[in-house]
Amino acid sequence: MHIFYGKASLMDYLKSIKTIHSSIGFVPTMGALHQGHLALMQKSLLENDTTVVSIFVNPTQFNNPEDLAKYPRTLDEDVKKLTNLNPEIILYAPSVEDIYDGKPVSEPFDFDGLENQMEGKFRPGHFNGVGTIVKRLFEIVDPTNAYFGEKDFQQLQIVKKMVAKNHLKVNVIGCPIYREANDLAMSSRNERLSGMERDEAAIIYKVLSTVKEQFVTKSTTEISEWVQKSFDNNPHFTLEYFTIADEATLISCTRKNKNKKYRAFIAVLVNNIRLIDTISLN
Incomplete structure (x- = not known):
């Protein structure tokens, strides 16, 4: 080599x-x-x-x-x-x-x-x-x-x-994103997680998958409030940000436009280790 x-x-x-x-x-x-x-x-x-x-x-x-x-x-x-x-x-x-x-x-x-x-x-x-x-x-x-x-x-x-x-x-x-068995996005930072933290981090992709389902019928404000509550109820995780944004400009979406492609983005802290993920919504 x-x-x-x-x-x-x-x-x-x-x-x-x-x-x-x-x-x-x-x-x-x-x-x-x-x-x-x-x-x-x-x-x-x-x-x-x-x-x-x-x-x-x-x-x-x-x-x-x-x-x-x-x-x-x-x-x-x-x-x-x-x-x-x-x-x-x-x-x-x-x-x-x-x-x-x-x-x-x-x-x-x-x-x-x-x-x-x-x-x-x-x-x-x-x-x-x-x-x-x-x-x-x-x-x-x-x-x-x-x-x-x-x-x-x-x-x-x-x-x-x-x-x-x-x-x-x-x-x-x-x-495409390569994922672990529990759908946590693979990252070098995952090596710093404990076994329990790594298992519980499956919540990140579960939330994003639900967001994709909700995007069909709910507003971005309703979705964002639901995401925040999902992490407020989990003491091991701190939501740094969640947003639904235009793929091209990365500007947060306030009103959906059928001619644009959107993506959900998330950053979460667990034991001061920062994990990010994303999912296409359409």
């Missing part, structure tokens, strides 16, 4: 194998790989000549220093999983110095307002950090296709906007 710790050697290698007709698939991750990550990689392996995976815990997208410190780092285990999946995968596992040249600071981005909704309201500066790292990784890897999970749907829309506004030649592909 090819593992690169520096961008210069990775770029040289990719240039040496790239042809005018070849394609490079890219899956950026922060490690602690789970089956959801591996599903993205399997799609890339099927659709491209070469697949590159990055593992980098990006400091500029964490507004909470404690969250950054506790984020799981399991590089040795991740390498084993990648090797078992396909030893031809190319891994880029850089240091902060290699990515940021000693200056781990975000660039300012304008995502046409996408950054001001949901996650942006609760995590100041988060999407500038996301835009910065994804843009740099795209410049290093120069992928044909890049794969992102729809669990982070707001991030997916922001990456697409960043690519369009910077005229980058990469096709950004959103992939």
Whole structure:
């Protein structure tokens, strides 16, 4: 398996194998790989000549220093999983110095307002950090296709906007959410949950599934009030936000329009561990 710790050697290698007709698939991750990550990689392996995976815990997208410190780092285990999946995968596992040249600071981005909704309201500066790292990784890897999970749907829309506004030649592909046996959306943060918390977190998707049913007949206000009560009745969970929003603009819906696509978004805290999920409503 090819593992690169520096961008210069990775770029040289990719240039040496790239042809005018070849394609490079890219899956950026922060490690602690789970089956959801591996599903993205399997799609890339099927659709491209070469697949590159990055593992980098990006400091500029964490507004909470404690969250950054506790984020799981399991590089040795991740390498084993990648090797078992396909030893031809190319891994880029850089240091902060290699990515940021000693200056781990975000660039300012304008995502046409996408950054001001949901996650942006609760995590100041988060999407500038996301835009910065994804843009740099795209410049290093120069992928044909890049794969992102729809669990982070707001991030997916922001990456697409960043690519369009910077005229980058990469096709950004959103992939379905991969779920655990109890339908909890797979996330590296799930590893920080106790067994009981992990079981009880099934409530998140149960609530979203009911929201989808209610969306047919009830107003968004009625639905939001019901969601809030559902978590008020559960002492182990704190609802940070719930919203029904236009998929394109991410602006919260106050009155339904049959010509628009809507999606429910939720963020929940359990024992100070933050879990997010989403579901398409039409």
